Amino acid sequence: xxxxxxxxxxxxxxxxxxxxxxxxxxxxxxxxxxxxxxxxxxxxxxxxxxxxxxxxxxxxxxxxxxxxxxxxxxxxxxxxxxxxxxxxxxxxxxxxxxxxxxxxxxxxxxxxxxxxxxxxxxxxxxxxxxxxxxxxxxxxxxxxxxxxxxxxxxxxxxxxxxxxxxxxxxxxxxxxxxxxxxxxxxxxxxxxxxxxxxxxxxxxxxxxxxxxxxxxxxxxxxxxxxxxxxxxxxxxxxxxxxxxxxxxxxxxxxxxxxxxxxxxxxxxxxxxxxxxxxxxxxxxxxxxxxxxxxxxxxxxxxxxxxxxxxxxxxxxxxxxxxxxxxxxxxxxxxxxxxxxxxxxxxxxxxxxxxxxxxxxxxxxxxxxxxxxxxxxxxxxxxxxxxxxxxxxxxxxxxxxxxx
Numbered sequence: 001x002x003x004x005x006x007x008x009x010x011x012x013x014x015x016x017x018x019x020x021x022x023x024x025x026x027x028x029x030x031x032x033x034x035x036x037x038x039x040x041x042x043x044x045x046x047x048x049x050x051x052x053x054x055x056x057x058x059x060x061x062x063x064x065x066x067x068x069x070x071x072x073x074x075x076x077x078x079x080x081x082x083x084x085x086x087x088x089x090x091x092x093x094x095x096x097x098x099x100x101x102x103x104x105x106x107x108x109x110x111x112x113x114x115x116x117x118x119x120x121x122x123x124x125x126x127x128x129x130x131x132x133x134x135x136x137x138x139x140x141x142x143x144x145x146x147x148x149x150x151x152x153x154x155x156x157x158x159x160x161x162x163x164x165x166x167x168x169x170x171x172x173x174x175x176x177x178x179x180x181x182x183x184x185x186x187x188x189x190x191x192x193x194x195x196x197x198x199x200x201x202x203x204x205x206x207x208x209x210x211x212x213x214x215x216x217x218x219x220x221x222x223x224x225x226x227x228x229x230x231x232x233x234x235x236x237x238x239x240x241x242x243x244x245x246x247x248x249x250x251x252x253x254x255x256x257x258x259x260x261x262x263x264x265x266x267x268x269x270x271x272x273x274x275x276x277x278x279x280x281x282x283x284x285x286x287x288x289x290x291x292x293x294x295x296x297x298x299x300x301x302x303x304x305x306x307x308x309x310x311x312x313x314x315x316x317x318x319x320x321x322x323x324x325x326x327x328x329x330x331x332x333x334x335x336x337x338x339x340x341x342x343x344x345x346x347x348x349x350x351x352x353x354x355x356x357x358x359x360x361x362x363x364x365x366x367x368x369x370x371x372x373x374x375x376x377x378x379x380x381x382x383x384x385x386x387x388x389x390x391x392x393x394x395x396x397x398x399x400x401x402x403x
Contacts, residue, residue, distance in 0.1 A: 021367075028366040031376050032073030036131055037362065038384030040078050040165075040263040040342060041141065041212075041234040043349030046306065048106040049299075056114035061307070063347035063358045066117045069136055072362035076127045076137035076384065078233070079107050081163065082349070083144050085172040085179075093149025100147035104140060104161045111138045122162050123395065124388040141210070141233060144170035145198060152194075155201050164391070165208035167233060168195065168218070177218035180244040190217035196225050203227045206398030208391060211235075212245070212265075212344075219251055228397050229259035229390045234344035234351070236270040237262075237331045243270050249335050256336040259393065261386045263344030264328045266365075267351045268313075271320035271328060283312050313350070322355035326368045329382060338378050342387045 044064040047053050058067040064077060081103045083096050111118050121127050121137035130137040140162045148154050148166075158166070169179045173187040176195035188195065199222055202209050209230045211219050222230060232255070238246040247255065247262055255262060268274070291297060291305050313319075325343075332341040345351040347359065355364045369379055 024367045024370050025363070027370060028363045029073065031366060031379055032363055032383075035376075035380040036076065036127055036384050036388070037074050038076040038078075038127065038137075038342070038387055039074055039347070039359070039362075040231065040344035040387055041080055041143070041265070041349075042077055042345060042347040042351075042359075043080050043082055043143070044347065045079050045103055045107050046082060046303065046348065048103070048110055050303070053110070054113065055110045056117055063345070063352055065359070066114055066136055068358050068360040070117075071360040072358070073366075074136075074359050074362050075131045076121065076139060077359075078139040078141040078165070078344075080349075081107070081140065081142040081147075081158075082170075083146050085144060085146050085170050085174060088149075088175060090149075093147070093151070096147045097149060097151075097154060100142065100158070101161070104158070104163065107138070107140055108162070120162055122164060124391050127384075127388070139164055141165045141167070143167040143210075143213075143233075144174070145176045146170070146174050148176070148198060150175055150194060152197055152201055155198065155207070156205060159205045159207050163207065165210045165231060165233060166198075166202060167210040167212050167214075168198070168222070169214050171213065177221070178215040179213055180215045180218075181213070186215065186217065188218075190215065191221035191225065195221075199225045200227075203394075204398060204401065206395045208394050211260075215244075216248070216251065219247075220254065223254055223258050226258070227401075228394045229261070230255070231260055231387065231390055232262040232344075234265035234267075234346045235262055236265050236328045239335075240328055240331055241270055241272050243273075245270055252332060252335050252340075256340050259390070261340050261342050261390050262332055263342040263387065264325060264332070265344055265346045265351060266320075266325050266353050266356060267346045267349075268318075268320040268324075268353060269350075271324040271353065275318055277318060280312065284309070287312065310350070320353045322353060322364050322368050325353060325356070325365060326372060329369070330372065338381055339386055339389075342382055342384065 042064045055065050059065045081100050118136035118138050121139050127137035142163050145166050145168045168176045172179050172182045176198050177191045178186050178188050210233045211230050212232045212235045236246045238248045
């Protein structure tokens with residue numbers, strides 16, 4: 001009899017857990033269907049130039065495509081024009097400028113090819129309209145201000161082509177500002193005089209200023225210059241993971257004062273300090289030996305390296321989890337409040353954690369938020385409401401300052 005009672009209690013407990021999970025899953029689905037969900041950063045366009053690539057077809061390898069977005073309840077995505085930092089001279093600036101325009105064209109062409117599923121969006125109102133029409137909103141962002149070179153007029157060219165934010169720098173210093181990860185250290189002592197012009201021009205046009213990747217000094221300099229709230233399109237919290245790419249609590253407090261938003265990046269190395277992983281380190285060294293000097297590689301070879309590197313991470317990386325992602329959201333909420341946090345996955349650029357590897361699994365983040373007591377109103381803010389608030393403010397201030 002005692003054994004029977006114990007088995008009965010275990011069965012009741014397990015059934016209760018299953019029922020709870022099912023309720024959370026259904027509630028997450030209902031919330032996603034009733035709000036606008038936005039991811040502020042994916043690097044999927046790096047694959048757009050490959051023959052046969054089609055965002056309308058479910059990909060076996062990539063993190064983001066339109067079918068995965070529909071499955072995951074993701075309504076809007078910022079597809080990023082990424083350019084690697086290179087030589088800083090006139091010929092290189094011209095070359096990378098044309099490359100940026102080419103990537104923008106590839107994004108637009110891929111979206112237009114799937115016009116029954118998605119459209120290019122340039123305003124928050126576009127995203128809301130497209131959601132009502134059961135279409136995906138495809139925004140365009142630019143990661144690294146390097147293509148601007150020293151020609152301020154290029155910012156308007158990008159704006160006119162649909163770009164709505166620019167990440168001022170990437171992994172190395174450029175003519176705009178210092179990077180948080182350049183091995184050479186500071187070059188501009190933060191934001192350069194040209195960088196100040198760039199920020200002001202972005203303010204004038206109504207383009208969001210993205211402070212992800214830039215140095216601490218650059219970050220605080222930007223906040224002194226900008227007339228509008230800023231975004232960190234894919235950054236996490238330094239208090240939980242010591243990467244210089246992340247924002248410290250002092251930076252979070254300054255971001256709140258500015259009225260901006262930090263979009264939590266779901267890349268493992270920005271969510272928790274990596275544990276020693278000699279097996280992965282060895283595989284990466286082998287990959288480097290196989291291909292040689294990165295800068296000497298063709299674009300097609302770089303794509304192969306990127307693909308192999310992603311496969312190594314999947315196989316050998318000690319990945320963060322959805323719980324780690326929500327830990328960072330919790331931290332922002334505790335330090336500066338619910339109105340200043342969102343999600344920028346960095347999918348197809350290294351982003352993805354256990355439980356959320358692709359856009360098809362976005363609801364798992366919502367399920368974890370529900371487990372921790374976040375309300376529908378909270379989740380609406382996290383999943384795009386806060387970012388759209390900044391976006392609208394940037395638009396409004398540009399209109400009000402127009403002659």
